[in-house]
Amino acid sequence: MSETLNWTSYVDTDSSTEHDRLTLLQEVFDGASQELFDRVGVRPGWRCLEVGAGAGSVARILADRVGPANVVATDMSTALLEPLAASGVRVLRHDVTADDAPGEFDLIHSRLVLEHVARRDVAVRRMASWLAPGGVLLVESATPMPELSGDPVVGRALAAMAGHLGRSVGTDPRWARTLPLPLEEAGLVDCTAEGHVVPARGGSAFARWMIATHRLVEDDVVAEGAMSADEFAHAYRAYSDPAFVDYTWLTIRAVGYRAPR
Template sequence: MSDTLSWATNVDTKAQVEHDRLTLLQEVFDPFSARLLDRVGVAAEWQCLEVGAGAGSVARMLADRAGAANVTATDMSIDFLEPLEATGIRVLHHDVTVDEPPGEFDLIHSRFVLEHVTGRDEALRRMASWLRPGGWLVVESATPTPELSSEPAVGRALSALARLMARLVGTDPVWARRLPVALEEAGLTDCDAEGHVVPARGGSPMARWLVATHRVIEEPALASGAVTADELAAAYAAYANPSFVDHTWLTIGALGRRPT
């Protein structure tokens, strides 16, 4: 997004390795996303917007519930979203921080987007203004907790990831912990939030996704001294060991409704 510092220079958004990372992300986090969508009761004919659609799984969930013709999927890189168009889903290259509203919606959802946007609170207010009266905004945001790691090398690697993403991209790794207050400040009502932790068991999709995410900033992390090669190797070994388990990635799911 244009309001980030340099996301596109750190991630090749068209590379197969990034598609593979997003596929793992979907496998790990889709069940929680589906539960949040069911909680607000997405129904047939709802106009739905997925902001930062990634590889498209949540847009497909929305299409299953509301009908494909009622779903808009946006991202700053839409190469992985092209297959959605064949299903009838509308796909747009769109920057939530500056572009014109893509419509009015009964449901707007984003996952792991706003923590990477330096103007995140303003972007959230913009999204809230695109809701129809009574419409729901559902935001999922991540906040790593390296201090809870059972393995020191994993904790240091995760801390380095958070620091480097803050410096290189503008990520705020603790913004999620303010939810749902940010939704209330955006003028929404009936706001609520819940936390969700997926255990990172060695060899699991969660552990493999964390390794893939670390590799996104591995080179600058090593170059800056934020983490050593030995520490990263130890962290990767732990993530591959079935006897290892960690609970260091907290996802906050928050929702709020535009007053009628």
């Protein structure tokens, strides 16, 4: 049974609204992912797997570097990945915790996915086993820090969002803070991790992505009584105001290698 829990049932992943949210995510985080690829030396001919490919930008970046035929892009919903398939990338509907290995790879990458997967440590172990000797696993995972918000209402909205996703989807907002331990426990070597904080400047792509992500849960959170609609509106005004800056979103990027034979 699929263990990549309820994200695709909780969110309409084929909708234009979700496409727009993922487009903002790509604008914010693609640069950091490319820096990781530079660091590990991704080069033509590498066999690459993108787990949880979303709207496809990272798989497209990899295809430009290694050739489309060398890239596999997987997700639980692949409707937004059709342009990739047309370009020669192999696109698969695939559950990283349950489905057969989609191949052997020199690079496996996953971004802002594993924190939403119920059996995330199983997923890491499986991905590690799909690496060729000397291959590298890159995991980018997020952990919100609402306690650091300069606006208490904005902080409560972020905490309410994280709490609701934990109850409804199985998200663990603190799992990223254990990296790189899950990579080491999966048998990988030379594991490292680092944190990167993106400022939520009002009106920026990141702030607009935060609004769009809060809107995913707003109705349910209000119905539960955890936040009011007025409080969400206050948070959205803050995220729209260029005079507002907040540092409450930590992305942890972990790297681990399969030992060469």
